[in-house]
Amino acid sequence: MAEVKKIAVIAGDGIGPEVVGEAIKVLKKTEELFGYKFELEHGLFGGIAIDEKGTPLPQETLDICQRADAVLLGAVGGPKWDNNSKELRPETGLLGIRKALGLFSNIRPAVVFDCLKDASTLKPEVLEGTDLIVVRELTGGIYFGEKFRREGAGGQEAIDTCVYNVQEIERIVRQGFEIAQKRRKKLASVDKANVLETSRLWRETVNKIAPEYPDVELEHVLVDNCAMQLLRRPSSFDVIVTENMFGDILSDEAAMLTGSIGMLSSASLGEGSFGLYEPVHGSAPDIAGQGISNPIATILSVALMFQLTFGYAEAAEVIERAVKQVLDAGHRTGDIAVDKSQAIGTTAMGDLIVAAMVR
Ligand SMILES: NC(=O)C1=CN([C@@H]2O[C@H](COP(=O)(O)OP(=O)(O)OC[C@H]3O[C@@H](n4cnc5c(N)ncnc54)[C@H](O)[C@@H]3O)[C@@H](O)[C@H]2O)C=CC1
Ligand SMILES: CC(C)CC(=O)C(=O)O
Numbered sequence: 001m002a003e004v005k006k007i008a009v010i011a012g013d014g015i016g017p018e019v020v021g022e023a024i025k026v027l028k029k030t031e032e033l034f035g036y037k038f039e040l041e042h043g044l045f046g047g048i049a050i051d052e053k054g055t056p057l058p059q060e061t062l063d064i065c066q067r068a069d070a071v072l073l074g075a076v077g078g079p080k081w082d083n084n085s086k087e088l089r090p091e092t093g094l095l096g097i098r099k100a101l102g103l104f105s106n107i108r109p110a111v112v113f114d115c116l117k118d119a120s121t122l123k124p125e126v127l128e129g130t131d132l133i134v135v136r137e138l139t140g141g142i143y144f145g146e147k148f149r150r151e152g153a154g155g156q157e158a159i160d161t162c163v164y165n166v167q168e169i170e171r172i173v174r175q176g177f178e179i180a181q182k183r184r185k186k187l188a189s190v191d192k193a194n195v196l197e198t199s200r201l202w203r204e205t206v207n208k209i210a211p212e213y214p215d216v217e218l219e220h221v222l223v224d225n226c227a228m229q230l231l232r233r234p235s236s237f238d239v240i241v242t243e244n245m246f247g248d249i250l251s252d253e254a255a256m257l258t259g260s261i262g263m264l265s266s267a268s269l270g271e272g273s274f275g276l277y278e279p280v281h282g283s284a285p286d287i288a289g290q291g292i293s294n295p296i297a298t299i300l301s302v303a304l305m306f307q308l309t310f311g312y313a314e315a316a317e318v319i320e321r322a323v324k325q326v327l328d329a330g331h332r333t334g335d336i337a338v339d340k341s342q343a344i345g346t347t348a349m350g351d352l353i354v355a356a357m358v359r
């Protein structure tokens, strides 16, 4: 009998439940194919948790996550909660769960499927060979710094502070180097060291540990230049390591290399094998409830869970192969369809991927 793996499922808001629903079908199909056993425990999270429990991250949900081997997350947020106080915002719950679970490393692969080159807004020849990973620091920086308002000479002022210490920088940069060692051995460390003190400490720290990874070619890239180079020469990037906010922004940009943010999966990791897996996209309120969202980012996040937390490499490959096969056969959700009239819905895409899963 296979060991039972406990997965906390926190679907969240907007398209979160739709895409997570398709990922659960993939989990069930894997049980069938490989004899694995997954015990799913569902928790309220985000806006729906604010509505039902008065907080975006109820203690009960955190408990479910803490007793699980891995977490599958959809997305949170929406206009209904946009004017709430900070404590009652879904996004505060998202930052809170990352911090509470110690998930300092956010791995966001952006791989261009050949058959989707025409789905991107960039020219196919620019995309040729693009296969990169953004390694984003996830529990520090400006998203977590002290925030406040005060009266100033020019009226009300708002202050967000950005703090990084050497330890936080070192552990994420080491991840970047280690991931690069297993790939094409190129690391781009992205900062704004010409202006920001946190970035200067970042760069100093990178330079201090770089000699320990002599096989990795290191380049420092300023974030504004990186945003530009991602569109100019995306295939030249292998691993990009960067701080929280820069990684957030650059990975959404990198998503468009693949055709859609609906394609980008992610893993959030801490010190051990425990991980939280979620699509890079948000709750997409503009299309929520219509059954047209792309579930591939969440389905590929399950493949990452298999690889990085459970060590189910073959099952991960089965999922990735199935996704490729379905895309190669020409099936598209609206976000990646060139001819929108031919687009299929969320559940149809999920069903096709499940049907294509074979050992
Ligand atoms: N991890 C999370 O839970 C995140 C939550 N958010 C929250 O989500 C809400 C919406 O944020 P936005 O800035 O609009 O970002 P978003 O990523 O939700 O949507 C941006 C655009 O991409 C499209 N899109 C996103 N995912 C898609 C999918 N799977 N299939 C097809 N199209 C897709 C949307 O329709 C929209 O046009 C906000 O409340 C925001 O705070 C945003 C990013 C991450
Ligand atoms: C609340 C935000 C930091 C969520 C987001 O945009 C992300 O993690 O990509």
Ligand SMILES: [Mg+2]
Pocket (backbone or CB within 6 Å): 248, 249, 252, 280
């Ligand atoms: Mg983001």
